[in-house]
Amino acid sequence: MGYIVAVGVGFALAFFVELLLFLASSGSPASTTTLVSAFCIAVIPPLVVAVFAVREVLLGRREAKEPCPPSRTESSRAPVSGMTGWTETVQQSQQVLTHMRHETEWSFVWFILGSLFLSITVAGFVLLPFVSSLTSLGLYSVVPIYVVAFAFLLLLIPFYLVARDWIGDYQDELDWEVNGLSRLEAEFFTRFATLAVPT
Amino acid sequence: MMERPDLFVIGRLLEALVPGPLRRTQLQQKAGLNYTVFLRYIDFLAYLRLVAVLPDDEGRLELTPRGVEAYRFLSEGLSSLFTPPERTARDAAPFSLARGRSS
Numbered sequence: 140m141g142y143i144v145a146v147g148v149g150f151a152l153a154f155f156v157e158l159l160l161f162l163a164s165s166g167s168p169a170s171t172t173t174l175v176s177a178f179c180i181a182v183i184p185p186l187v188v189a190v191f192a193v194r195e196v197l198l199g200r201r202e203a204k205e206p207c208p209p210s211r212t213e214s215s216r217a218p219v220s221g222m223t224g225w226t227e228t229v230q231q232s233q234q235v236l237t238h239m240r241h242e243t244e245w246s247f248v249w250f251i252l253g254s255l256f257l258s259i260t261v262a263g264f265v266l267l268p269f270v271s272s273l274t275s276l277g278l279y280s281v282v283p284i285y286v287v288a289f290a291f292l293l294l295l296i297p298f299y300l301v302a303r304d305w306i307g308d309y310q311d312e313l314d315w316e317v318n319g320l321s322r323l324e325a326e327f328f329t330r331f332a333t334l335a336v337p338t
Numbered sequence: 339m340m341e342r343p344d345l346f347v348i349g350r351l352l353e354a355l356v357p358g359p360l361r362r363t364q365l366q367q368k369a370g371l372n373y374t375v376f377l378r379y380i381d382f383l384a385y386l387r388l389v390a391v392l393p394d395d396e397g398r399l400e401l402t403p404r405g406v407e408a409y410r411f412l413s414e415g416l417s418s419l420f421t422p423p424e425r426t427a428r429d430a431a432p433f434s435l436a437r438g439r440s441s
Contacts, residue, residue: 225353225413229346232420319419324345326415331386331408 232316239313247306254298262291343382345412347371351379352388352401352409359392359400 270286347369354360354368366376380399383389388405392398401409 225349225409225416228413228416228420229349232416235420316419320345320416323412323415323419327345327348327408327412330411331388331404 236313236316239309239316242309243306243313246309247302250302250305251299254295254302258291258294258298261294262287266290343379347379348383349409349412349416351383352405352412355389355399355401355405356409359398361396361398365399 266287350369351365354365360368362376362380365380366373369376369379371379380389383405384391386404386408387402388408389399390402392400
């Protein structure tokens with residue numbers, strides 16, 4: 140999810156950079172060169188993120204198709220009727236935990252990065268010229284910059300809250316699973332170790 | 339008595355014995371343990387009366403009824419822990435996660 144936000148907003152940012160430079164350029168060869176260079180620089184980060192996003196999607200699809208690696212399915216069996224085998228269950232649970240840890244550790248970064256891109260884009264490349272033209276003040280005078288900084292924060296806060304909520308859910312789930320494993324272990328030893336009085 | 343046995347190793351050993359009795363080396367290979375650790379676990383499982391040695395020449399190990407029960411307890415416990423109904427809903431609608439699941 141974070142990747143998608145980062146890619147989308149990264150491309151939006153690149154577009155606005157290009158638009159701004161195009162409007163500012165006078166059509167001379169020198170400005171065209173600048174435009175091409177700026178295009179390359181602006182497009183590379185979202186492209187890199189896009190590659191990661193595609194990789195994530197492909198990995199996710201592969202995991203969905205093959206819950207267990209083919210090499211390990213031989214050792215997995217369900218010998219007791221109507222019950223999933225231990226090995227298979229462990230593999231599935233490890234995949235779930237890995238997925239949740241990955242989301243917890245990485246999605247937040249991309250989510251916030253995307254939010255920053257979007258906030259900067261909207262505030263700096265849309266709001267700043269607009270406010271400057273409305274107030275007939277210069278692009279870099281104090282009033283428009285304050286307005287833009289305020290708008291930037293205002294945009295960033297909801298994004299941050301959504302990202303925090305998203306990660307918070309995964310953290311809750313992760314804690315629940317880890318605590319559940321501890322509980323299972325404790326219950327197992329309580330149930331089977333305390334009754335193990337040699338007869 | 340072992341200090342802190344690994345539940346996943348116990349599960350692997352019990353699972354390997356569910357289809358039928360095995361010789362020690364076969365069981366060790368299936369569980370993927372080195373022999374010293376393997377012996378510790380087998381002693382521990384025997385102490386818990388989850389496995390027993392068959393009275394034959396090969397000294398094969400088999401699951402006791404308690405062992406079958408223990409295996410079922412572990413498998414079902416882990417299964418229910420990682421495949422709750424909420425997970426399907428989460429995958430379908432990531433933004434509508436139910437927070438703070440009660441245990």
